[in-house]
Amino acid sequence: MSRPLGEFELIAAIRDRIARAGAPASVDGLLLGSGDDAAISTREGVSVTSVDALVEGVHFRMPPFEPRSVGHKALAAALSDLAAMGAQGREAYVQLGVREGISDAQLLDLADGLGGLAAAHRIAVAGGDVTRAPALLLAVTAIGHARGPEAVVRRSGARAGDLLAVTGALGGAAAGLVLLERPELGAGLEQPVAAALRRRQLEPEPLLAAGLALAGAGATAMIDLSDGLGGDAGHLAAASSVTVRIEAERIPVQPGVAAVAEAARMEAIDLAAGGGEDYELLATLPPERLAEASSAVAACGLELTVIGSVETGAGVELSGASSAARPTLGFDQLRPRPPGRC
Amino acid sequence: MSRPLGEFELIAAIRDRIARAGAPASVDGLLLGSGDDAAISTREGVSVTSVDALVEGVHFRMPPFEPRSVGHKALAAALSDLAAMGAQGREAYVQLGVREGISDAQLLDLADGLGGLAAAHRIAVAGGDVTRAPALLLAVTAIGHARGPEAVVRRSGARAGDLLAVTGALGGAAAGLVLLERPELGAGLEQPVAAALRRRQLEPEPLLAAGLALAGAGATAMIDLSDGLGGDAGHLAAASSVTVRIEAERIPVQPGVAAVAEAARMEAIDLAAGGGEDYELLATLPPERLAEASSAVAACGLELTVIGSVETGAGVELSGASSAARPTLGFDQLRPRPPGRC
Numbered sequence: 001m002s003r004p005l006g007e008f009e010l011i012a013a014i015r016d017r018i019a020r021a022g023a024p025a026s027v028d029g030l031l032l033g034s035g036d037d038a039a040i041s042t043r044e045g046v047s048v049t050s051v052d053a054l055v056e057g058v059h060f061r062m063p064p065f066e067p068r069s070v071g072h073k074a075l076a077a078a079l080s081d082l083a084a085m086g087a088q089g090r091e092a093y094v095q096l097g098v099r100e101g102i103s104d105a106q107l108l109d110l111a112d113g114l115g116g117l118a119a120a121h122r123i124a125v126a127g128g129d130v131t132r133a134p135a136l137l138l139a140v141t142a143i144g145h146a147r148g149p150e151a152v153v154r155r156s157g158a159r160a161g162d163l164l165a166v167t168g169a170l171g172g173a174a175a176g177l178v179l180l181e182r183p184e185l186g187a188g189l190e191q192p193v194a195a196a197l198r199r200r201q202l203e204p205e206p207l208l209a210a211g212l213a214l215a216g217a218g219a220t221a222m223i224d225l226s227d228g229l230g231g232d233a234g235h236l237a238a239a240s241s242v243t244v245r246i247e248a249e250r251i252p253v254q255p256g257v258a259a260v261a262e263a264a265r266m267e268a269i270d271l272a273a274g275g276g277e278d279y280e281l282l283a284t285l286p287p288e289r290l291a292e293a294s295s296a297v298a299a300c301g302l303e304l305t306v307i308g309s310v311e312t313g314a315g316v317e318l319s320g321a322s323s324a325a326r327p328t329l330g331f332d333q334l335r336p337r338p339p340g341r342c
Numbered sequence: 343m344s345r346p347l348g349e350f351e352l353i354a355a356i357r358d359r360i361a362r363a364g365a366p367a368s369v370d371g372l373l374l375g376s377g378d379d380a381a382i383s384t385r386e387g388v389s390v391t392s393v394d395a396l397v398e399g400v401h402f403r404m405p406p407f408e409p410r411s412v413g414h415k416a417l418a419a420a421l422s423d424l425a426a427m428g429a430q431g432r433e434a435y436v437q438l439g440v441r442e443g444i445s446d447a448q449l450l451d452l453a454d455g456l457g458g459l460a461a462a463h464r465i466a467v468a469g470g471d472v473t474r475a476p477a478l479l480l481a482v483t484a485i486g487h488a489r490g491p492e493a494v495v496r497r498s499g500a501r502a503g504d505l506l507a508v509t510g511a512l513g514g515a516a517a518g519l520v521l522l523e524r525p526e527l528g529a530g531l532e533q534p535v536a537a538a539l540r541r542r543q544l545e546p547e548p549l550l551a552a553g554l555a556l557a558g559a560g561a562t563a564m565i566d567l568s569d570g571l572g573g574d575a576g577h578l579a580a581a582s583s584v585t586v587r588i589e590a591e592r593i594p595v596q597p598g599v600a601a602v603a604e605a606a607r608m609e610a611i612d613l614a615a616g617g618g619e620d621y622e623l624l625a626t627l628p629p630e631r632l633a634e635a636s637s638a639v640a641a642c643g644l645e646l647t648v649i650g651s652v653e654t655g656a657g658v659e660l661s662g663a664s665s666a667a668r669p670t671l672g673f674d675q676l677r678p679r680p681p682g683r684c
Contacts, residue, residue: 035581037426037427038390038423038426038429038486039390039391040389040494041391046373046384049381049433049435049468050381051469051471052437053481055473058475059473082380084379085378085380093391093483094393095394095395095437126391127393131400134397134399137475139393139481141435142380143391149373149384154378155379223379239378
């Protein structure tokens with residue numbers, strides 16, 4: 001199938017659509033955005049840079065995904081990494097791979113989804129690249145900003161005695177995918193509950209404000225939950241050379257997840273701790289900062305829940321969960337998918 | 343085919359191989375490289391950011407490409423954009439998509455090629471991401487540095503009366519691909535000539551030093567030749583709102599290109615002006631700066647050749663070429679390949 005728009009016309013149309021979605025043409029310090037060989041910016045403080053990619057057939061399928069959600073989710077995943085550093089989002093660079101059979105209208109819908117999220121978080125889409133590819137794919141580089149090196153929260157700062165806390169509620173993205181693939185399993189759910197689960201899978205929100213709030217309230221280490229609570233806690237534990245102990249019964253589970261798990265004959269803990277893609281933030285902090293952190297996160301409209309603690313040692317210990325849940329605690333990009341993962 | 347190494351083991355092995363190839367673990371101002379949610383850096387002056395992707399089946403095939411060359415070329419293409427801004431390379435972020443059938447050893451060879459080029463140009467590979475994909479693919483974000491906004495050369499600064507000049511010689515990448523696909527067409531070539539053509543296609547060099555030299559010697563506009571001379575001159579003309587006039591007979595052609603063209607029953611001008619991927623630099627500059635620019639580029643081991651001029655108007659005018667050459671002057675990433683393009 002040939003494409004009506006050539007490469008450069010398509011790029012122009014995508015840029016136009018992103019602008020119409022309200023994404024800023026520039027942000028403070030961005031001297032030149034897309035259209036040249038490279039973008040130019042001045043950056044005070046420190047820059048924080050992360051990359052993430054969504055590949056059709058690996059991270060999503062269409063349907064149930066629409067191009068709009070693909071654009072939104074690819075940017076959200078990259079921005080979520082900035083949130084986990086306590087950085088403010090600033091610029092995004094987008095590499096789009098287009099397969100046969102994708103129409104220009106679909107690509108503009110994708111740009112719309114990406115541009116809408118960029119608008120909401122005041123991110124300038126400062127550069128990009130379009131190429132043919134055997135699958136629809138989006139690789140996003142997100143660049144953020146922090147006041148100084150001390151304002152950035154790494155994975156490696158957790159100390160024995162810290163509390164382990166998570167924003168929001170988990171399992172929604174995995175349960176949402178189950179519902180998207182098998183809508184009949186949602187028959188017993190109220191519509192808004194089911195819609196929230198699907199939205200969590202399709203168009204997750206990067207928690208940039210909550211990340212800043214936690215950084216300001218003394219978080220010692222932080223990571224976003226993209227691979228799943230167990231796996232991501234393991235990354236944090238390894239980087240900090242500590243044991244992370246998680247009490248399974250304290251994990252906040254999104255409404256409707258238990259019902260979906262039951263209908264699908266799965267364990268809710270598998271979806272909440274192993275599903276991943278919720279893009280909530282997992283942080284460690286000294287007990288004396290908990291009240292401040294909870295207030296700061298509440299000001300972002302989110303709850304902060306203590307789900308465990310940090311101890312000397314290594315690895316993750318999950319107490320109170322069925323042993324069956326443990327093998328699915330982490331997500332490996334190169335292995336077959338665990339339950340609830342595309 | 344399953345992969346012996348999981349995602350995180352593979353990432354660790356790739357990081358190790360890049361380091362062993364000599365790539366710096368850090369560069370000045372890089373506070374945290376790969377391994378966290380994001381990299382952290384302080385950047386004085388201005389940052390220059392570009393993205394580029396190589397996709398198997400679109401930009402290369404294996405064979406004739408080996409994974410080592412894929413790693414080299416993907417980084418080279420992204421760095422070449424920085425060269426075209428007159429920026430110094432600094433950091434690279436790499437997103438690797440791995441298809442079934444690619445072995446871990448091949449991925450480490452790819453890392454070796456990428457790391458070797460990073461070592462040669464003192465680029466820190468500061469972050470990355472690995473995922474499954476339906477084809478081998480590498481998306482690279484390169485971040486460079488310039489003293490200040492005035493030190494960066496955009497596409498938009500060409501003025502009527504400027505000269506148009508190009509570094510090195512053209513057509514080698516396209517002729518090299520012809521030889522890789524049809525080795526018998528190189529029977530009449532001396533081995534070093536043929537090897538240089540193949541190398542130009544497989545492992546092009548980003549001309550960072552020449553880009554800096556041209557920026558310092560008064561280049562008013564610059565672009566790297568990735569899409570082909572005609573197409574890239576068109577981008578420069580459009581950005582600068584001028585006519586770019588190219589005298590076909592003055593285009594420097596790499597040794598062996600004419601012989602390959604003749605053997606393949608093609609026009610040498612098609613390979614030199616339409617083939618692309620030579621990653622030479624096309625610059626405009628005031629006539630009074632030509633001698634200085636030529637000396638500065640010569641100090642990098644390259645020749646600078648005047649191939650035309652800038653006039654009021656719009657578009658590209660190619661004089662002296664057969665009209666048959668003109669339809670292949672530019673490369674569109676979304677259309678079927680022109681002669682000599684993968």
